[in-house]
Amino acid sequence: MQCSYFDAHLCRSCSAMGVPYAQQLQAKDEDARALLQPDDSVNWLAPQSSEESKFRNKAKIVIAGSAQNPTLGIVTRDGQGIDLSGCGLYDPTISAMMPVLRDLITRAKLTPYNIATRKGELKNILVTVSSSGESMIRFVIRSKKLLVAIRAEIPWLQQEITGLKVVTVNLLRDPVALVEGTEEIILTEQQTLPMQLDQLTLHLRPQSFFQTNTAIANALYRQGQEWIEEVQPASVWDLYCGVGGFGLHAALASTAQVTGVELSAEAIESGRRTAQDLGIRTINFHAEDATAFALSTRDDYPDVLVVNPPRRGIGKELTDWIENSSIKTVIYSSCNARSLARDMERMPSYCLRAARVLDMFPQTSHYEVITLLQRDVEPR
Numbered sequence: 001m002q003c004s005y006f007d008a009h010l011c012r013s014c015s016a017m018g019v020p021y022a023q024q025l026q027a028k029d030e031d032a033r034a035l036l037q038p039d040d041s042v043n044w045l046a047p048q049s050s051e052e053s054k055f056r057n058k059a060k061i062v063i064a065g066s067a068q069n070p071t072l073g074i075v076t077r078d079g080q081g082i083d084l085s086g087c088g089l090y091d092p093t094i095s096a097m098m099p100v101l102r103d104l105i106t107r108a109k110l111t112p113y114n115i116a117t118r119k120g121e122l123k124n125i126l127v128t129v130s131s132s133g134e135s136m137i138r139f140v141i142r143s144k145k146l147l148v149a150i151r152a153e154i155p156w157l158q159q160e161i162t163g164l165k166v167v168t169v170n171l172l173r174d175p176v177a178l179v180e181g182t183e184e185i186i187l188t189e190q191q192t193l194p195m196q197l198d199q200l201t202l203h204l205r206p207q208s209f210f211q212t213n214t215a216i217a218n219a220l221y222r223q224g225q226e227w228i229e230e231v232q233p234a235s236v237w238d239l240y241c242g243v244g245g246f247g248l249h250a251a252l253a254s255t256a257q258v259t260g261v262e263l264s265a266e267a268i269e270s271g272r273r274t275a276q277d278l279g280i281r282t283i284n285f286h287a288e289d290a291t292a293f294a295l296s297t298r299d300d301y302p303d304v305l306v307v308n309p310p311r312r313g314i315g316k317e318l319t320d321w322i323e324n325s326s327i328k329t330v331i332y333s334s335c336n337a338r339s340l341a342r343d344m345e346r347m348p349s350y351c352l353r354a355a356r357v358l359d360m361f362p363q364t365s366h367y368e369v370i371t372l373l374q375r376d377v378e379p380r
């Protein structure tokens with residue numbers, strides 16, 4: 001794949017741009033094997049390839065410039081806006097939205113925030129799209145000044161963008177390097193974006209994490225589900241569950257009692273809504289810190305533990321707890337094989353039985369890797 005932004009050094013985040021795709025995938029597979037366990041004792045499944053372009057279901061668009069002439073992309077350290085609205089990684093629904101968003105900024109006079117002068121209002125626009133072309137747009141603004149103007153434009157936006165379901169404003173008042181704040185105001189009647197997967201439709205509320213590449217998310221949940229089906233557990237925990245992808249797939253394919261745990265209350269609300277929609281009664285969700293949840297349970301261990309933490313991994317407290325538990329099967333899915341390798345070292349009684357690289361982020365060196373960790377012996 002070629003990218004004019006990359007070639008012009010305007011955006012270098014796709015560090016593997018220009019490298020043939022088969023080579024990218026092989027490099028990721030080799031990286032994971034080298035970090036986790038290269039020998040033949042592990043069933044290394046063939047890596048899951050992705051579409052090379054147009055796979056991103058979300059865009060974090062930084063707005064800069066002026067309302068008359070905005071840039072939709074990123075800002076440099078000195079606050080200069082770089083327009084990346086033609087990024088080839090975006091799902092076509094996102095690409096088609098870009099001129100509409102640009103028009104909106106101008107027609108509604110949504111003055112971009114200027115980092116250097118700390119003036120202006122509109123900071124970022126966050127877009128998520130489903131595979132059926134429905135979308136959620138969130139305007140990250142500095143104060144409520146633009147609220148009325150944005151609300152007034154919703155009918156126009158919905159006319160211009162077919163399938164636009166959810167519009168919100170998110171308040172990020174402080175001059176901090178964050179993408180979004182905690183306060184969200186939903187401006188549409190519909191509050192969740194339905195994300196269609198092969199086996200179920202997840203409800204996505206604002207402020208809930210969703211995997212970047214929907215086709216690869218499907219393959220990831222299917223892989224976890226397959227391993228869970230093999231074990232036939234009576235109970236499964238899905239820690240760092242987000243909107244419940246792993247847990248809900250487990251509940252669909254087994255009779256296990258499933259528990260999802262996640263810090264974001266919005267994500268938990270999304271999971272509950274999906275379970276209700278599907279009539280699944282064998283899953284319950286807790287909005288809580290994953291480690292605190294685990295440590296607060298006594299000897300009531302699940303048969304299968306799924307963990308899918310952020311890049312930092314699950315950390316020493318939780319690995320120690322797992323190592324000292326009676327859990328026999330851990331499915332650990334990670335977007336950072338380095339922190340996964342470190343966490344695995346802290347759980348020496350588990351053997352890596354199977355693993356698979358899934359290419360969630362083509363054109364970069366990043367990837368998802370899902371692992372099946374098991375032990376035969378009772379813990380000390």
Ligand SMILES: C[S@@+](CC[C@H](N)C(=O)[O-])C[C@H]1O[C@@H](n2cnc3c(N)ncnc32)[C@H](O)[C@@H]1O
Pocket residue numbers: 208209210211239240241242243244245246261262263264267288289290291308309310
């Ligand atoms: C990589 S995402 C995975 C989400 C989900 N498994 C999925 O497939 O979409 C990691 C999730 O962990 C959540 N998280 C971060 N820190 C946490 C913590 N200390 N306890 C519980 N969840 C946490 C984040 O909100 C995010 O939803």
